[in-house]
Amino acid sequence: MSGQLRTLKNRIRSISNTKKITRAMEMVSAAKLKRYQKMVLEGAPYADGLLQLLKRVSASGVAADHPLLGGNSSKRGEKKKALFVFTSDTGLCGSLNLDLINSAQTFLKNEKEPAVIIGVGKMGVLALKKSGRTIEKTFIEIKSAEIENTIVEIKNLAAELYLSGRVDSVYATYSRFISATRFKPVTEKLLPFSIDSASEPAAQQASNDAYIMEPSPETLFDRLVPAVFSMRVRQIFLESFVSEQMARMNAMHQATENASELIDELVLARNKARQAAITKELIEIISGSQALKA
Numbered sequence: 001m002s003g004q005l006r007t008l009k010n011r012i013r014s015i016s017n018t019k020k021i022t023r024a025m026e027m028v029s030a031a032k033l034k035r036y037q038k039m040v041l042e043g044a045p046y047a048d049g050l051l052q053l054l055k056r057v058s059a060s061g062v063a064a065d066h067p068l069l070g071g072n073s074s075k076r077g078e079k080k081k082a083l084f085v086f087t088s089d090t091g092l093c094g095s096l097n098l099d100l101i102n103s104a105q106t107f108l109k110n111e112k113e114p115a116v117i118i119g120v121g122k123m124g125v126l127a128l129k130k131s132g133r134t135i136e137k138t139f140i141e142i143k144s145a146e147i148e149n150t151i152v153e154i155k156n157l158a159a160e161l162y163l164s165g166r167v168d169s170v171y172a173t174y175s176r177f178i179s180a181t182r183f184k185p186v187t188e189k190l191l192p193f194s195i196d197s198a199s200e201p202a203a204q205q206a207s208n209d210a211y212i213m214e215p216s217p218e219t220l221f222d223r224l225v226p227a228v229f230s231m232r233v234r235q236i237f238l239e240s241f242v243s244e245q246m247a248r249m250n251a252m253h254q255a256t257e258n259a260s261e262l263i264d265e266l267v268l269a270r271n272k273a274r275q276a277a278i279t280k281e282l283i284e285i286i287s288g289s290q291a292l293k294a
Contacts, residue, residue: 005277008270012263019259025092026252033245040177040238047231051195054224058195062217066225067163070192082116082136082167083107084158084190086174086240087124089141093248096175096183097123103185104173105131116167118157120240147237155233159226162191174236175243183243190236193229 085104087097101124108115117133119125122140129135137157142150158170170191175183213220 004273005270008266008273012266012270015259015263015266019256019263022252022255022259026249026256029245029249029252033242033249036238036241036245037177037180040235040242043231043235043238047228047235050224050228050231054221054228055195057213057217057220057224060213060217062221066222068159068191068225068229069194078169080113080116080167081111082118082158082161082170083187084118084120084154084170084172084174085124085128086172086236087119087121087127088244088248089122091123092251093244094251096185096244096247097121097127099185100124100173100175101127103187104128107171107173107187108133116161118154120154120237147241151230151234151237154237155230158190158233159229172236174240175247177239177242177246181246183239183246190232191229193232 083104085100087100091097104124105128108117114134116136117128118137118139119128119135120139120142125135125138125140139150139154161167162170169189171187172190173185173187176186177183
């Protein structure tokens with residue numbers, strides 16, 4: 001019986017230590033989530049403002065033939081594609097990485113020509129390499145201080161692949177941030193991107209209002225298109241970070257709850273074993289006493 005008690009005590013101690021680790025990881029993820037979520041929410045109005053301004057300039061009659069919008073290159077179709085796969089560098093974040101990898105694999109299987117794959121995050125890179133995919137370039141182990149530089153590198157690489165004619169379109173598989181508790185894996189086109197047509201009232205209002213633009217609408221349009229694309233890449237990158245921390249926080253919270261439940265069950269089993277040992281000893285003492293009296 002003492003061996004059973006010792007085993008239960010060791011298990012309780014081990015699970016308690018694990019619970020401390022998962023709780024600490026949950027708190028770290030919560031702090032990172034708050035920081036990255038703030039960056040996403042603060043950048044959203046700026047991104048929306050840029051897009052609305054681009055729509056307004058486009059509605060003024062300027063020719064929408066910027067290279068990033070397709071222009072004459074849109075006639076070449078989408079035979080060759082590039083795919084940016086955004087995953088995390090580490091695990092312990094539930095099914096986040098698995099869902100993203102499955103989404104990327106589904107996209108790649110439907111392509112007749114092998115796509116140019118760029119991996120952002122170690123987990124996706126390892127999984128795609130294991131499945132026999134060739135990775136063109138990787139961005140892994142990205143530190144907080146390197147976020148902005150990495151975003152610029154990703155944006156420049158995507159634009160270079162498309163503008164050089166090496167690929168006909170650029171896609172991204174990432175985890176879209178929906179709300180404070182929701183995210184989902186999506187694959188969407190980055191290049192060539194299109195300016196969503198404004199609603200009829202907004203378009204009518206833009207056509208009725210006469211704006212004095214300085215510099216010319218053409219110059220503004222040429223400057224706004226790269227800015228909108230850059231902000232879109234930045235939002236995708238940050239949404240991936242937010243989703244990762246959200247998934248890890250939820251996973252570690254669930255692990256902490258499971259550890260607490262398991263500890264309660266083990267404590268109950270330990271108490272029962274201890275009570276059984278005490279009862280057995282009492283029975284032995286009483287039996288021995290009665291045997292001596294007899």
